[in-house]
Amino acid sequence: MENAKISSLYDLDQTIAKELFEGCIYPWEALAKISDFIRRLGPMLDPGRFEYKGEEIWVAKSASVAPTAFLNGPLIIDEEAEIRHCAFVRGSAIVGRGCVVGNSTELKNVVLFNSVQVPHYNYVGDSVLGYKSHMGAGSITSNVKSDKTLVAVKEGAEQIATGLKKFGAMLGDYVEVGCNSVLNPGTVIGRHTNIYPLSCVRGVVPPDSIYKNKNEVEAKR
Numbered sequence: 772m773e774n775a776k777i778s779s780l781y782d783l784d785q786t787i788a789k790e791l792f793e794g795c796i797y798p799w800e801a802l803a804k805i806s807d808f809i810r811r812l813g814p815m816l817d818p819g820r821f822e823y824k825g826e827e828i829w830v831a832k833s834a835s836v837a838p839t840a841f842l843n844g845p846l847i848i849d850e851e852a853e854i855r856h857c858a859f860v861r862g863s864a865i866v867g868r869g870c871v872v873g874n875s876t877e878l879k880n881v882v883l884f885n886s887v888q889v890p891h892y893n894y895v896g897d898s899v900l901g902y903k904s905h906m907g908a909g910s911i912t913s914n915v916k917s918d919k920t921l922v923a924v925k926e927g928a929e930q931i932a933t934g935l936k937k938f939g940a941m942l943g944d945y946v947e948v949g950c951n952s953v954l955n956p957g958t959v960i961g962r963h964t965n966i967y968p969l970s971c972v973r974g975v976v977p978p979d980s981i982y983k984n985k986n987e988v989e990a991k992r
Contacts, residue, residue: 772929774975775959780943785902786884787812787849788865798899798941799924799933805880806863809845820850831868840872855890867902880937884944898939900946907950907968912939914956922957926975933957943978963991 773779777798783789791801791808813829821829827844830836836854843862848854852870861879866872870883873890881895884902889895891908898912914937916922922938924931940954943961948954949968960966961978976982981989 772926772931772975774926774961774977775924780941780962781884781901782944786867786882787847788882799935799938802880802897802935805882806845809847809865813847896939897937898941900942901944903944904942904946906948909951910948912954914939916956924957924959924975
């Protein structure tokens with residue numbers, strides 16, 4: 772399942788968490804390691820650039836954090852990131868350089884690569900969002916199946932058992948998700964792909980595509 776591999780989805784030079792993915796083939800293999808990785812990396816960050824806020828929270832001095840935002844550790848917020856009014860970071864999160872986390876957006880057990888935007892009413896849980904990916908207003912990652920069974924990643928006749936009960940979405944670099952879309956558990960979206968607004972997405976969506984619905988995925992021209 773080539774389209775779901777880390778090497779197909781991400782430029783690892785665009786995240787402070789590059790070492791987190793070492794030894795992994797698929798990005799969801801790193802989900803269970805995020806918290807421990809933050810606890811190891813945080814104390815090694817340059818104190819001239821990052822401030823330790825206590826409770827396993829490290830925030831870059833150049834980042835902007837609204838006083839109404841809630842931050843829970845373990846957490847790293849990289850340089851020039853913007854955490855806006857009433858953002859809710861539940862913990863186990865790495866927010867990349869230049870990211871925007873907006874009003875009423877909730878993050879939990881995630882890696883946001885550099886320049887990711889989740890600016891309006893988004894829920895992002897147990898997910899990895901690639902460089903310059905963007906989630907439109909109201910779009911969310913659904914991270915638990917309704918029957919509570921383990922998540923599998925599916926592409927056509929192929930299927931990979933992840934062994935995970937909680938698994939949101941893996942967005943490749945430059946992915947655009949339209950407003951009020953739902954990314955179902957185990958969704959993987961390839962680089963440079965656009966998801967139409969109000970979409971209900973599941974499975975692997977190939978790179979350089981336009982997703983209109985599950986029966987209509989077009990290659991970009």
